[in-house]
Amino acid sequence: MNMKRRLLRGGFTLVELLVVMTIMGILAGLLFPALTGGKRRADQVICTSNMSQLCKFIGQYARDKDVYPESAQWTGTSTVEDGPLGRYTKEGKIYTCPADTDLKDALKRRSAQRLTSYAYNSWFDRKPFSTSVDLSRAVFLMEPRISGGGGMMQTSFQGSGAPRLTDRHNGGGLIAFGDAHVEFYTQQRFQKEKQTIFEVTR
Numbered sequence: 001m002n003m004k005r006r007l008l009r010g011g012f013t014l015v016e017l018l019v020v021m022t023i024m025g026i027l028a029g030l031l032f033p034a035l036t037g038g039k040r041r042a043d044q045v046i047c048t049s050n051m052s053q054l055c056k057f058i059g060q061y062a063r064d065k066d067v068y069p070e071s072a073q074w075t076g077t078s079t080v081e082d083g084p085l086g087r088y089t090k091e092g093k094i095y096t097c098p099a100d101t102d103l104k105d106a107l108k109r110r111s112a113q114r115l116t117s118y119a120y121n122s123w124f125d126r127k128p129f130s131t132s133v134d135l136s137r138a139v140f141l142m143e144p145r146i147s148g149g150g151g152m153m154q155t156s157f158q159g160s161g162a163p164r165l166t167d168r169h170n171g172g173g174l175i176a177f178g179d180a181h182v183e184f185y186t187q188q189r190f191q192k193e194k195q196t197i198f199e200v201t202r
Contacts (some may be wrong), residue, residue, distance in 0.1 A: 047143070054141060055140045055179075058085065063170075065129075068131075075155060076115060114152065119154050120157075121156070121162075138178040142157070143173035145165060166189055172184055172188055
């Protein structure tokens, strides 16, 4: 009988509305971390793909020119499309990690002081393609930590003199090797294994 009256009256009581709102708040609280975690995982997957593709293009450039790209200009000087890999990459977005919000914002404002989220191992700087090295163990690219509020970072490094690794992917960053495979490293693992990681390109 009460239900009939409520249906005839239309609407909800204040208590019923509060109960519904409370339930919705609890559900939102449960879902938000899952959605955030899903976004972070998706960013890492895209970033992994970007770095793998760039490694393939570096290898392709080296095969075509018989020399590896110059580290000082590996991304170009004004746009990535004008850089040595431009003819292969086609899309500039593969130089940008989706979790690198500093660079994404700067590129939108056209005020970027750098063109990529990644740093190139200058050990390969203009080395002949025939250089004898185990590419499965040779680092091509890494994600360095961004310093200061200006979003600056090293875009190249020399072997074991690599900068600190970023922590934007759930407390760690990615390192890409010459055979185009990409590995995730926590800060702790990177510091512990740094000498081993860069052993073949010291």
